Amino acid sequence: MKILTAAQTRAADAYTIAQEPISSLDLMERAAGALVQWLKQKYTPETPLYIFCGPGNNGGDGLAAARLLHNDGYNVQVFLPEVSQNPSADFTQNLDRLPQAIPVTRIQTSADLLSALPVQAVILDGLFGSGISRALEGLYAEVVTYLNQQEATVIAIDIPSGLYADAPTPSESAVVQADVTLTFERPKLAFLLPASGKYVGVWHVLPIGLHPEFLAQVESPYQVILLDTVKTLLRKRSKFSHKGTFGHALLVGGSYGKMGAITMSAHAALRAGVGLLTVQVPKTGYNILQTAVPEAMVLTDDHDLHLSQFPDELNKYQCIGIGPGLGQAEDSRLALESLFRQKLPPLVLDADALNLLASDRLLRQQLPPDTILTPHPKEFERLTGPAIDDFHRLQLLQSFCAEHACYVILKGAHTCIGTPSGEFYFNTTGNPGMATGGTGDVLTGILTSLRAQGCPALETCFLGVYLHGLAGDIAAEAEGETSLIASDLYKYLGAAFQRLSSR
Ligand SMILES: NC(=O)C1=CN([C@@H]2O[C@H](COP(=O)(O)OP(=O)(O)OC[C@H]3O[C@@H](n4cnc5c(N)ncnc54)[C@H](O)[C@@H]3O)[C@@H](O)[C@H]2O)[C@@H](O)CC1
Numbered sequence: 154m155k156i157l158t159a160a161q162t163r164a165a166d167a168y169t170i171a172q173e174p175i176s177s178l179d180l181m182e183r184a185a186g187a188l189v190q191w192l193k194q195k196y197t198p199e200t201p202l203y204i205f206c207g208p209g210n211n212g213g214d215g216l217a218a219a220r221l222l223h224n225d226g227y228n229v230q231v232f233l234p235e236v237s238q239n240p241s242a243d244f245t246q247n248l249d250r251l252p253q254a255i256p257v258t259r260i261q262t263s264a265d266l267l268s269a270l271p272v273q274a275v276i277l278d279g280l281f282g283s284g285i286s287r288a289l290e291g292l293y294a295e296v297v298t299y300l301n302q303q304e305a306t307v308i309a310i311d312i313p314s315g316l317y318a319d320a321p322t323p324s325e326s327a328v329v330q331a332d333v334t335l336t337f338e339r340p341k342l343a344f345l346l347p348a349s350g351k352y353v354g355v356w357h358v359l360p361i362g363l364h365p366e367f368l369a370q371v372e373s374p375y376q377v378i379l380l381d382t383v384k385t386l387l388r389k390r391s392k393f394s395h396k397g398t399f400g401h402a403l404l405v406g407g408s409y410g411k412m413g414a415i416t417m418s419a420h421a422a423l424r425a426g427v428g429l430l431t432v433q434v435p436k437t438g439y440n441i442l443q444t445a446v447p448e449a450m451v452l453t454d455d456h457d458l459h460l461s462q463f464p465d466e467l468n469k470y471q472c473i474g475i476g477p478g479l480g481q482a483e484d485s486r487l488a489l490e491s492l493f494r495q496k497l498p499p500l501v502l503d504a505d506a507l508n509l510l511a512s513d514r515l516l517r518q519q520l521p522p523d524t525i526l527t528p529h530p531k532e533f534e535r536l537t538g539p540a541i542d543d544f545h546r547l548q549l550l551q552s553f554c555a556e557h558a559c560y561v562i563l564k565g566a567h568t569c570i571g572t573p574s575g576e577f578y579f580n581t582t583g584n585p586g587m588a589t590g591g592t593g594d595v596l597t598g599i600l601t602s603l604r605a606q607g608c609p610a611l612e613t614c615f616l617g618v619y620l621h622g623l624a625g626d627i628a629a630e631a632e633g634e635t636s637l638i639a640s641d642l643y644k645y646l647g648a649a650f651q652r653l654s655s656r
């Protein structure tokens with residue numbers, strides 16, 4: 154699903170208004186109707202609803218929702234911060250249509266703000282939407298601060314007020330801290346990035362029937378990975394298949410004290426369906442691997458404690474995953490250097506393989522095309538230099554992927570896949586329970602396995618991050634987020650495959 158900028162959203166609104174055709178006021182009515190439908194499913198008419206409306210169309214949505222909710226018997230109050238400013242036409246029309254029975258409080262100074270709102274109340278934030286063009290200051294900032302002090306649930310209409318949809322929000326701006334954001338038609342880029350996403354709470358997309366023709370034609374490098382897309386990538390295992398049908402993967406990593414990492418990758422690779430798995434570890438890891446993962450074949454390095462060479466006959470593997478628990482010994486860097494000079498099957502690089510790459514510009518230049526790299530933000534910035542903010546990090550991602558013709562899976566709450574042709578694909582599965590050691594090693598195992606089974610690079614990335622997050626979500630349902638550990642991810646990977654194929 155494409156993500157639109159604020160300007161593209163305005164264009165989509167305008168196109169819909171002209172082509173459907175529908176009046177701007179009726180489109181707002183449709184948006185308000187979608188909000189109200191969502192709210193009615195969640196809250197009873199007795200719930201006190203406090204609706205704060207700014208002067209633009211976001212405020213217009215709030216006013217229209219207030220009327221619809223009131224007409225359905227809901228307990229609604231409206232608050233209008235008054236700052237000398239021309240309200241939008243649709244705001245004014247909806248203010249005129251507001252039933253007299255709805256109490257309206259005009260806020261002229263912060264003294265007009267009520268004392269604390271009831272805890273069981275719901276606040277609708279309709280102060281500003283995607284039309285924000287500068288930092289929120291003065292009375293608006295005071296209202297935002299007041300809202301942020303309330304214990305009542307805050308639901309943002311379209312986007313938390315003060316937040317920029319597709320650019321860094323000025324640090325001096327007041328921003329509403331929402332518990333829930335009900336956004337129209339498409340999520341906004343800001344929802345998916347850590348510095349801005351923290352204001353959004355749980356977000357839901359409410360379709361409002363923007364014109365499908367516009368949505369099909371509009372170009373955007375930003376996309377959200379959808380369940381429907383991922384489902385189509387699952388491959389059925391045919392009756393006459395055998396272990397050779399599902400590829401042979403090689404995982405390389407582990408060092409003294411870090412054998413757990415490569416062990417977890419190995420488990421994950423097997424659970425992700427690879428036909429055969431070989432793991433190359435330093436000698437110290439031999440008994441550990443053979444005991445912990447009897448399904449895998451084990452090769453040992455000449456070195457006792459860390460990796461110093463890659464096995465011969467690399468062409469018998471369909472993918473090589475390198476990095477979990479590897480360490481950063483000079484031997485290992487040299488081994489990578491000589492590896493990159495050979496003709497290779499597809500690679501997945503993680504953890505210390507990325508750190509070795511970061512420390513050696515020449516090695517980076519030898520990176521084979523189509524490689525999948527899986528850095529977390531710190532590893533990523535070691536490769537590219539520091540990012541000023543989340544948006545700059547996306548620019549760095551785009552140029553790195555283009556320069557090295559590779560796929561980068563930038564791990565985070567919404568993991569982002571960068572491609573050589575400049576697109577960004579954001580994942581929506583996963584939860585904070587997965588912020589624990591070893592979950593990245595599991596992802597490496599899954600990706601190496603899928604790639605070895607013949608999945609093309611981008612499809613491997615889609616399927617891998619989605620399944621990894623879904624396994625995490627199923628694990629969190631069973632174990633809770635706090636107690637979730639990395640091995641739960643491969644324990645529930647089978648359930649994730651099943652859930653994906655049954656949906
Ligand atoms: N037909 C449409 O265009 C639709 C718009 N919708 C709603 O309209 C919203 C966008 O509406 P608008 O474009 O009117 O934008 P906003 O409602 O975000 O407000 C824009 C107004 O606020 C002013 N403003 C911007 N930044 C300010 C600041 N920091 N301090 C004070 N004033 C500031 C602008 O000059 C403008 O007058 C969406 O977020 C959505 O909620 C929905 O009703 C769906 C349909």
Ligand SMILES: [K+]
Pocket residue numbers: 211278279280281282309310311312313314
């Ligand atoms: K808002």
